Amino acid sequence: MDWQAFWLTIRLAVLVAAVLAVLGLPIAYWIAFSRWHWKFLAEAVVALPIVLPPTVLGFYVLVALGSRSPLGRFWQALTGHTLAFTFSGLVIGSILYSLPFAVQPFAASFALVDPRLMAASATLGASKLQTFRRVILPLSIPGLVTGVALSFAHTMGEFGVVLMVGGNIPGVTRTVSIDIYDQVQALNYAAANQTALVLLAISFAALSLVYGVNRKVWAVLPWK
Amino acid sequence: MKTDASHDGLTVQLHKHFSGAGRDFVLELSFEVTAGITIIFGPSGAGKTTLLDCIAGLATPDSGKITTGNRVLFDHARGTNVPVQHRKIGYVFQDLALFPHLTVGKNIEYGLSGINKSERQEKSNAILESFRIAHLRDRKPAEISGGERQRVALARALVTDPCVLLLDEPLAALDAATKSKIIDDLRAWNAAHAIPILYITHNREEVFALGDRVLVLENGRIIADGTPHGVMAAPRRESLAQLIGFENIFHATVTAVHEDRGTMTCRLANTSAELETPLVRADVGTTLLVGIRAGDILLATVKPEGLSARNILPGRLLSLEQRDVIVAARVNCGVEMEVHLTLAARDSLQLQPGHQVWLIVKTHSCHLMAAS
Numbered sequence: 001m002d003w004q005a006f007w008l009t010i011r012l013a014v015l016v017a018a019v020l021a022v023l024g025l026p027i028a029y030w031i032a033f034s035r036w037h038w039k040f041l042a043e044a045v046v047a048l049p050i051v052l053p054p055t056v057l058g059f060y061v062l063v064a065l066g067s068r069s070p071l072g073r074f075w076q077a078l079t080g081h082t083l084a085f086t087f088s089g090l091v092i093g094s095i096l097y098s099l100p101f102a103v104q105p106f107a108a109s110f111a112l113v114d115p116r117l118m119a120a121s122a123t124l125g126a127s128k129l130q131t132f133r134r135v136i137l138p139l140s141i142p143g144l145v146t147g148v149a150l151s152f153a154h155t156m157g158e159f160g161v162v163l164m165v166g167g168n169i170p171g172v173t174r175t176v177s178i179d180i181y182d183q184v185q186a187l188n189y190a191a192a193n194q195t196a197l198v199l200l201a202i203s204f205a206a207l208s209l210v211y212g213v214n215r216k217v218w219a220v221l222p223w224k
Numbered sequence: 225m226k227t228d229a230s231h232d233g234l235t236v237q238l239h240k241h242f243s244g245a246g247r248d249f250v251l252e253l254s255f256e257v258t259a260g261i262t263i264i265f266g267p268s269g270a271g272k273t274t275l276l277d278c279i280a281g282l283a284t285p286d287s288g289k290i291t292t293g294n295r296v297l298f299d300h301a302r303g304t305n306v307p308v309q310h311r312k313i314g315y316v317f318q319d320l321a322l323f324p325h326l327t328v329g330k331n332i333e334y335g336l337s338g339i340n341k342s343e344r345q346e347k348s349n350a351i352l353e354s355f356r357i358a359h360l361r362d363r364k365p366a367e368i369s370g371g372e373r374q375r376v377a378l379a380r381a382l383v384t385d386p387c388v389l390l391l392d393e394p395l396a397a398l399d400a401a402t403k404s405k406i407i408d409d410l411r412a413w414n415a416a417h418a419i420p421i422l423y424i425t426h427n428r429e430e431v432f433a434l435g436d437r438v439l440v441l442e443n444g445r446i447i448a449d450g451t452p453h454g455v456m457a458a459p460r461r462e463s464l465a466q467l468i469g470f471e472n473i474f475h476a477t478v479t480a481v482h483e484d485r486g487t488m489t490c491r492l493a494n495t496s497a498e499l500e501t502p503l504v505r506a507d508v509g510t511t512l513l514v515g516i517r518a519g520d521i522l523l524a525t526v527k528p529e530g531l532s533a534r535n536i537l538p539g540r541l542l543s544l545e546q547r548d549v550i551v552a553a554r555v556n557c558g559v560e561m562e563v564h565l566t567l568a569a570r571d572s573l574q575l576q577p578g579h580q581v582w583l584i585v586k587t588h589s590c591h592l593m594a595a596s
Binding site: 114116117119120121122123124125126127130134135138139 | 282307317319321325335
């Protein structure tokens, strides 16, 4: 088992889940409550990574990060090196790739909050932000846990985007799913099996958490 | 923070148009209320909740002006629209909207987050005491009874010292005894604070039990305004009469006017039956509507004599139907009338369909309305 690849993957997944937990909240809030006529277009864009082949997403991210794009040039001017084939580049690609897995559960749980509770909060003097923090967030805990767990698990197992954006640099961009691919290519089935089992266990644990949290919360929420 | 506005009235003048869901609806009204309970009475769909939403700032009128004391909350002409959270208007929703994840104590302190902790606790303790819910402080809304939840919702709205209190059928689901205790506590609170309270209901009993004044809303407009007795005892429009439960409504033609006695004689349409009714401003030959409550009619099995009641109509009993603890009798006396009896009256009179009976109606039990 390639522990270097394993810890790199964990680091990537934790970082991506953490960033999405913050970045996903305002996006999900907007999706849940905006009355903009063309909102469905934005929803479709957020959901794109679910159906888009990872190689396609990875290709565009690679182009966007490369030294010919404004973003790539800006980053190069700032840091002296390009984003492509770096861990930072991998983080950016993974955030985009896992965005719907965080935003959709968040938005779904926000939309479930009784609008009368938000109205009550406003009549009691709370601003929109206070209402979000004191009413919407606490009542959306199952959705938040689901979103974070899914984006973590989804990032753990990604392959196509990593290969396109990061390549296969040990200690920098070589994740476990790439490691499995390498082992299989080398006909090293025992090592591939070991790593695959670990990924399987982590994915199963994450999904168990998602379903467990949702069930427990449904069972103890008498107002639902 | 006490506001000077707390002793001032609420002035509402608004217009709001809705279209959609197959109907066009216009809310168009203007009124002013002072401290005390004002009932907003009307059928569902009359626009009662929308009116409260406009006052609270949860809905925006198309035009008009809403002020409380010297504060302008909404003024279309000047583009003023104070956001909900700055209006200082207490609102108790029909479904209460208690925060399910917070304890009773935290629910009540929710609107006090701007003040320091000791003052906050002092205020919340005081209101918990005056609404008799101090013992529930650490419970969640799901763990207390319906009546207790109503008290919590009232206390949560009032603890912030609002300038106006809006109540959207807050007691609809409660039994009469629980209801009247809560009302007493609300009255006691308002004796000290004296703010305008708008109380929505479609329950007739609540109108009499609660209000100093009642505004009757129908189809987005105020169709009557006055004391509960004045408005409910002598309605002037047919729709309102049906609304507040006249079981018997008939067309009748004025046949004689007795100015000196303060009465009139009216003949029920398509019959020879005549009724003596109170005098209203109507000429002989005018067609009016007569409304008589089923509970205001007496039924006799022999023709009564020596009665003060002026209207004794012979008729035949058509049917008897028991509804809970009353018996609804249908009697044909030219027109079909519904009469309400007690179970004991039915049994002691040994009533059966087909019997000859007499209906006795006092002059002032006949309510006259313009036929629309």
